[in-house]
Amino acid sequence: MFSFCTDPATLSDLPWMACYLTTGKHLNFYAAFGTVLLLLAITAPAALAFGFAGAAAARSRFAPLSLLGKTYIAIVRGVPDIAFFLFFVIALDQGIEYLKHQWVCPDWDQPIRQGNDFIVCQAAKVPLGNAAQWVHKTYSFFVAAFTFAIVFGAFAANVLYGAMRAVPRAQLETAEAYGMTHRQTFWRITVPQMWVYALPGLSNLWMVLIKSTPLLFLLGVEDIVYWARELGGSKTPRFTDYPHGDWRMWYFLVLLVFYLAFTRVSEVVLDRIMARLTLGQATTGGDAQRRVQA
Amino acid sequence: MKTLILTTAALALSAGMALAQSQTIRMGTEGAYPPYNFLNDKGEVDGFERELGDELCKRAELTCEWVTTDWDGIIPNLVSGNYDTIIAGMSITAERDEVIDFTQNYMPPAASAYAGLNADVDVATGVIAAQATTIQAGHVAASGATLLEFATPEETVASVRNGEADAVFADKDYLVPIVEESGGELTFVGEDVPLGGGIGIGLRESDTELRAKFDAAIQTMKDDGTLNRMIVKWFGEGAATF
Structure with a gap:
């Protein structure tokens, strides 16, 4: 990176550190923080959408839809994350390739399953075998985001399902008395009021989501924990210009600070949202706010 | 999210049709x-x-x-x-x-070797670290020693350094630079073991x-x-x- 980095062995501590911290590997490490933040930025709203759809489906008066919603919540919540991540991602990937295979190679005569092997024609690979590395990386990133959204969506669905039922019955009765239809009551009364009951559960989920990003490496996305382990491991001078001992502690300390800072910021933001949502609600929090204002 | 995946898939599809099959x-x-x-x-x-x-x-x-x-x-x-x-x-x-x-x-066929903090570790009964799902892990499990598995080779060596395991069992080629650069901290223990084809x-x-x-x-x-x-x-x- 810097011009004086050609022979690190001769450098004193400070320039050595400057060179060491700007190697290509370290730049990958810094970029991984961006990957993690981007994943959260995409996954959180997506999971909320899945959760909302799941909860609305589970509450539906149309029995098959309700069953579908409840099955989704029960199955995804019940399967261990790691098993789900390993199984679902490979199944999803093979499913996409299978569909594409049926489309682009209709006259393929060999079986797709040959023993342990899953074989589709070259043109049906997703992404294509000869696609650039970044295409592969982007693809696995979105598969990862999708998987996270499904898993956390199921938990969010359960939280929202409970929150919808926590809206005081009197509110719904009033809506009915005003002649609102079932749909109107749902959108105008239940949904705006449920958030105050959902937020504590959702904020828990958010905190768990922040800390579960190391699962990314299972899906082939190199996250910050992977790089911290790789960079912190002791290095012998034969294979690097920057030999050092076991520095994993320092790298994990950086991660610790990052995660603590991030969860702290989240807490502050969530507290503000909570205060905003409590405004005028028939809850203890809402009462407390009223008394302060009066 | 769904549309994103679909768009990506659609993009990959159209690209696949345009490109030659190299x-x-x-x-x-x-x-x-x-x-x-x-x-x-x-x-x-x-x-x-x-x-x-x-x-x-x-x-x-x-x-x-x-x-x-x-x-x-x-x-x-x-x-x-x-x-x-x-x-x-x-x-x-x-x-x-x-x-x-x-x-x-x-x-x-390369030799595998034990490395530990001192040369008189009993590799038949001690706690031996090896990388999970390797032939070395299989060998340790069969030898009667207590097997301690790790996901990466780096962690197996670190576990010996911090005393969690008595010795690490791995490909000798992997251990040689580590033992040589450790400045006498690590040493090879016992005989080399030929494993695999x-x-x-x-x-x-x-x-x-x-x-x-x-x-x-x-x-x-x-x-x-x-x-x-x-x-x-x-x-x-x-x-x-x-």
């Missing part, structure tokens, strides 16, 4: 097992297998691309088609041969054509002596050659 061979490796394979300071795959793989691809006239993956998932990802070869210091064993195929070996490239069982190409390329490298020179370059004068 195949890129994706080479899967671990990137954490020097000198076989590791990530260099630039974050690229480097090491004996990088140099060997690039040479083999040149001789077999293939375009190759390197991919790193977790050791635990290295075989499942191969059979489901996420890459086309495993070139990651993987010993040829009967169990693995049932699931995937191997080329002829490009490294002769050498190291080969792992391929899907259905990929017979690709296997034939790599087999032929390895044979030419064995015949003209370049393979031996490469082994000596990365593993030192004492390494076993063909």
